[in-house]
Amino acid sequence: MVYKSFRLNFIFRIVALSAAIFLLAFVLSKNNYYTTASLIFLVIIYQIYEMIKYVEKTNRLLKNFLESIRYSDFTRNFKVQGLGSSFDKLQESFNAVISDFQKIRAEKEEHYFYLQTVIQHIGISLIAFHRDGSVEMINNASKKLFQVSNLTKIQDLESFSPEFVEALLKLKHGENTLIKVNDNDDILQLAIYATEFKINDRQVILVSIKNIQYELEEQEIESWQKLIRVLTHEIMNSITPISSLSNTLTTILDDFGMSNVSKFDEKDQETITEVKMALATIQKRSSGLLHFVDTYRNLTKIPNPNFSIFPVKQLFDNIHMLMKEEMKNRNIECSISIDPESIELSADELLIEQVLINLIKNSIHALEHTENPKISLRAYLNKRGRISIQLTDNGQGIIKEVLDKVFIPFFTTKPKGSGIGLALSKQIVRLHGGTITAHSIPDEKTTFTLTF
Known part of the structure; x- marks a missing residue:
């Protein structure tokens, strides 16, 4: 007989077992009923086995539940039927816990894939490795930078740059450094920053690598342009009036000499000629400097490309x-x-x-x-x-x-x-x-x- 209540079923089994034991005692008190006593004893053993099996059904259910959690198997549902309302609540609790774990796992997987997508598509190169050089993670930007499809050891980058490998393995937490690498036709200025952390019993170094060659050259060009603007401005301000004044003085001397040529003796005329030659030299050099400055102005006046x-x-x-x-x-x-x-x-x-x-x-x-x-x-x-x-x-x-x-x-x-x-x-x-x-x-x- 199957009862819907675990208690009633259990009580019935206790009563039946007690009756069997009482009957065994009664039969043993009579002589010559050994066969009957043996059969009753076997019935008692069977009843005890069935009772233990019945009681352990809950333990098996709990064991399966805990193993599902241990091995992250949240695809199972736990069904406890025909054992009463208390076991129905246990079933609801088990399935509710499994459902919560399913949601948590799904959220973790979403976060994991989200972070993986960000890491793989970010423009900065990232490498996670251990002190012995074994690589845990490398993103697509790093693979593109080093021209590799996969990387298992930092030492495998020796062909890329021995200095780079040495710098990576020596970096400590919070340190940053700049490494210049001549990679065939490219010059790379790699800015490296390291962060060290612990996961379980593993020490992991996470390194970010960025090629800042373009930024450095931009800064260099901008600095040169600023310097040239200042120099050309100051030189032009100083040379222009000198050139203008020397030209004016030359004109005045020419006019003065033409109108008073009869008043000057030979010595005075030689002096005037020397002054005019000096002024001509000043004017020539001033014009040369102006041309020189104007040439360097071209460095700050490059038109925007018409692509x-x-x-x-x-x-x-x-x-x-x-x-x-x-x-x-x-x-x-x-x-x-x-x-x-x-x-x-x-x-x-x-x-x-x-x-x-x-x-x-x-x-x-x-x-x-x-x-x-x-x-x-x-x-x-x-x-x-x-x-x-x-x-x-x-x-x-x-x-x-x-x-x-x-x-x-x-x-x-x-x-x-x-x-x-x-x-x-x-x-x-x-x-x-x-x-x-x-x-x-x-x-x-x-x-x-x-x-x-």
């Missing part, structure tokens, strides 16, 4: 047409390559053309004393998928001490150079959101790379 999309092949063809006669006269061999030929650039064609012409003229000057002079112009997609234009010559090259200064305004290695050509080129490229770098092996080759 358009055009084939790189068209750009190269125009430059080749403009420069081929001069290169032919100097017996310079020029080669052009574009890979792929369909590369198109979004830029101001005239400004980029001016940059390349300036670089070619510099190469022509560097090839003056070179046998078998060669210039190569190349366009390609670099390993980060960015458009690069590369100009290479086999001229005298640039020594390392000078190479770091070639883009500084006023600096020049030419006897009659103004020192604004490469500085101007750098500013034009920066206005296009790109970079220009120089690499040279003296007496072998020099390469300038424009990356957009």
